[in-house]
Amino acid sequence: MSAPLFPPLLRGEAVRAGIDPLGKAMAAGMLGADPGLVVWSEDPDALDAAVLLAPEMPLRQAAGAAFAVMLGFADALGALAPPEVAVHFDWPFGLRVNGAACGRVRAAAGGADPDRAPDWLALALRAPLRLRGREPGEDPAVTALAEEGCAELTAPQLLESWSRHFLVWLNRFVDDGMPPLHAAWRGRCEAIGGAVESPARGLFLGLDEDGGMILREGAATRIIPLTDMMEPER
Structure with missing residues (x-):
């Protein structure tokens, strides 16, 4: 697999297929690696990558950067896929393509206090290009990009496009806060x-x-924070 090209401020590190990019990004954060590291898997059948950030805001706000990952994916696929391919989201981090589940985002941070800036924030994105061990259409609730008109799309192409669009949304998040990501x-x-x-x-x-979920349960209403959906520090 050819190495993808990343925009300025981001740099790549490949891991072989089967290794979790989020785990590698978390380990890099614990070791004090500089932000902007993108750990990406050489798996040709999926976009599987994680990015390391160093937020200068409380974790409850910084967790909203996960929306930049999701919106970057939607814009990347919009630029590469046929126009009939539609991307939607499930809260907190689910991805849907043409109505079926097609990957997800994960998040972890160095520090669990929502009111303090974390030492680091790692955000991961996985979207299957092909699903192994099953026939197309076998489970209508789950899909892969090749089944949705993207058979010629490669993981490096999608990763390059996602990294550019993600950076645009991340810059909007840093400059303008959550409102534009919230609306999109x-x-x-x-x-x-x-x-x-x-x-x-x-x-x-x-x-x-x-970006937390406002949920009505019977007569009561509560908020489920994005930070509750993050993975624990390993």
Whole structure:
């Protein structure tokens, strides 16, 4: 697999297929690596990558950068895929292509206090180009990009495009805060206003200012913060 080209401020490190890029990015953060590192898998059947950041804001706000990862993926696929390919989101980090699940984002941080800036923030994106061990259409709820008109798309192409679009959204997040990401993300989440089963059962009313889920459960309403959906530090 050819090495992808990254925009300025980002640099790449390849890992062989089967190694978790998020785990490698977390380890790099613990060792004090500079932000901007993109760890990417050489797996030709998936976009599987993680980026290391060093936020200068409380974790409850910094976690919203995960939306930049998701919006970057949507814009990257919009630039590379046929126009009929539609990307939508599930809260907190699910990706859908033409209505079926097609990958997800993961997040972890160096420090769990939502009111303090973390030492580092690692965000990962995985989107399958092909699903192994199953026939196309076998499970209509799950898909891969090759099944949605993107058979010629390669993982390095998608990774390069995603890294550029992600950086645009990340810069907007740093400069303008959560509102522009909030608005763009809501426009791609069809579940808002309806009943959901995950991460809890209730009526999904919308997002709070930091991207948390506002959930009505019977007569009660509560907020599930994005930070609750992050993976623990290893």
